[in-house]
Amino acid sequence: MSNPWKLDKDGEQLLAKADKVAREVIAPMAAETDEKAVFPRKAIEAMKKEGLLALVSDKKVGGHGQGLRAGVAVCERYARECPSTAMIMKMHHCGTAVLEAHGTEALRRQVAKDGALTTLAFSEYASRSHFWLPQSTSAKTPKGFKLNAAKQLITSAGECDIYVWSSKPAAAEGFSSIFAVPAHSAGLKIPKPYSGMGLRGNASAPITAENVEIPSDHLLGPDGKGFDVMMGIVMPWFSLQNCAVSVGCMEGALDRAIKHVTSTGYAYDNSKIADLPQVRQHVAKMRCRIDMVRGFLLDALDAIEGSRADAVLRVLQSKVIGSEASLEVHDLAMRICGGAAYRREVGVERFFRDSRAATVMAPVADALYEFIGKAACGMPVF
Numbered sequence: 263m264s265n266p267w268k269l270d271k272d273g274e275q276l277l278a279k280a281d282k283v284a285r286e287v288i289a290p291m292a293a294e295t296d297e298k299a300v301f302p303r304k305a306i307e308a309m310k311k312e313g314l315l316a317l318v319s320d321k322k323v324g325g326h327g328q329g330l331r332a333g334v335a336v337c338e339r340y341a342r343e344c345p346s347t348a349m350i351m352k353m354h355h356c357g358t359a360v361l362e363a364h365g366t367e368a369l370r371r372q373v374a375k376d377g378a379l380t381t382l383a384f385s386e387y388a389s390r391s392h393f394w395l396p397q398s399t400s401a402k403t404p405k406g407f408k409l410n411a412a413k414q415l416i417t418s419a420g421e422c423d424i425y426v427w428s429s430k431p432a433a434a435e436g437f438s439s440i441f442a443v444p445a446h447s448a449g450l451k452i453p454k455p456y457s458g459m460g461l462r463g464n465a466s467a468p469i470t471a472e473n474v475e476i477p478s479d480h481l482l483g484p485d486g487k488g489f490d491v492m493m494g495i496v497m498p499w500f501s502l503q504n505c506a507v508s509v510g511c512m513e514g515a516l517d518r519a520i521k522h523v524t525s526t527g528y529a530y531d532n533s534k535i536a537d538l539p540q541v542r543q544h545v546a547k548m549r550c551r552i553d554m555v556r557g558f559l560l561d562a563l564d565a566i567e568g569s570r571a572d573a574v575l576r577v578l579q580s581k582v583i584g585s586e587a588s589l590e591v592h593d594l595a596m597r598i599c600g601g602a603a604y605r606r607e608v609g610v611e612r613f614f615r616d617s618r619a620a621t622v623m624a625p626v627a628d629a630l631y632e633f634i635g636k637a638a639c640g641m642p643v644f
């Protein structure tokens with residue numbers, strides 16, 4: 263397959279494996295994942311078999327040692343078939359990046375060697391999209407920490423193995439601390455399953471923690487320094503991969519829309535929908551939008567890898583640029599497919615529903631514009 267993401271040789275081979283899983287496993291089950299709102303376990307198992315759950319884990323612990331560029335590439339590929347699966351993997355890469363930086367070797371090996379699935383458990387009913395201000399608590403115990411929380415929307419809830427979890431600090435000053443919480447920990451509960459309009463296969467359910475005990479070495483980074491982990495590690499991984507999922511969704515919707523308008527038409531003169539110049543103009547607008555975002559994303563990767571002065575700005579922009587373009591492109595895809603777009607078999611409405619979550623996932627688009635505006639005016643962002 264082509265290598266638009268400029269991956270190294272190993273990365274290219276791993277993307278080819280991701281492409282195979284996308285074609286052979288994810289695509290055939292994508293409709294069922296959405297319609298029945300089932301977690302795509304078979305796809306996750308296929309990725310595990312191909313070593314793709316260890317994509318971004320360090321080679322020293324048994325991973326492939328790939329970075330954010332490869333995470334972006336595979337998430338974009340998965341999203342073209344099933345945005346739910348792509349989102350699960352995006353969260354897994356974010357969680358893995360935090361574990362790689364601050365986790366014990368045992369936790370890191372659990373991901374890289376045993377194929378453990380991770381996710382971010384940040385959002386809470388009490389702080390909503392303002393994830394940098396968690397209100398859940400942590401307290402020191404003789405053996406480690408005790409956690410109490412009411413998390414509101416956690417991808418892979420009840421399906422993953424390790425939650426990368428935010429809380430108020432146990433003892434130190436600061437906004438937050440980050441912990442690795444094993445999913446089997448006593449006291450974790452999922453009060454109700456996820457039933458959503460989009461990303462229906464994500465298992466993005468609430469989670470409560472009641473006096474959950476975790477060992478002391480499951481604190482990720484210093485107590486009270488969770489904000490640094492969120493901004494230094496999670497933000498780039500989350501934002502750029504979110505943008506990649508938006509690109510994959512747009513590609514998926516455009517592909518299906520083009521199939522529809524070039525194959526369906528009007529019997530009275532044998533013309534196709536795509537013979538209408540207005541429809542082709544909309545297709546062109548969609549193509550231009552997607553390629554602009556892809557070009558931006560490549561530049562954002564360069565900025566981060568090269569520690570460029572504009573790297574932070576690119577991180578803040580990436581999620582909002584991808585998600586806003588995605589709203590526009592999916593509206594156009596629905597429009598050119600007309601009434602047929604409402605039928606599931608055309609395949610566009612699913613991308614339309616799934617893609618909308620990108621704007622409201624924290625940091626929400628409105629907050630990002632505020633951050634970018636402050637940065638542009640030389641004001642402190644937080």
Ligand SMILES: Cc1cc2nc3c(=O)[nH]c(=O)nc-3n(C[C@H](O)[C@H](O)[C@H](O)COP(=O)(O)OP(=O)(O)OC[C@H]3O[C@@H](n4cnc5c(N)ncnc54)[C@H](O)[C@@H]3O)c2cc1C
Nearest residue numbers: 382383384385390391415416417466622623624626628629
């Ligand atoms: C499908 C799905 C999966 C998710 N998975 C996860 C996950 O795995 N882990 C996780 O931690 N979270 C997850 N989330 C939660 C997500 O990250 C956000 O926390 C959540 O979607 C925000 O919704 P809310 O209703 O809490 O937002 P609210 O905070 O209530 O915001 C509502 C609206 O208010 C406005 N607003 C809020 N704050 C600001 C601001 N600072 N500036 C300007 N305007 C503002 C915006 O218009 C915003 O859209 C998921 C969400 C969804 C939809």
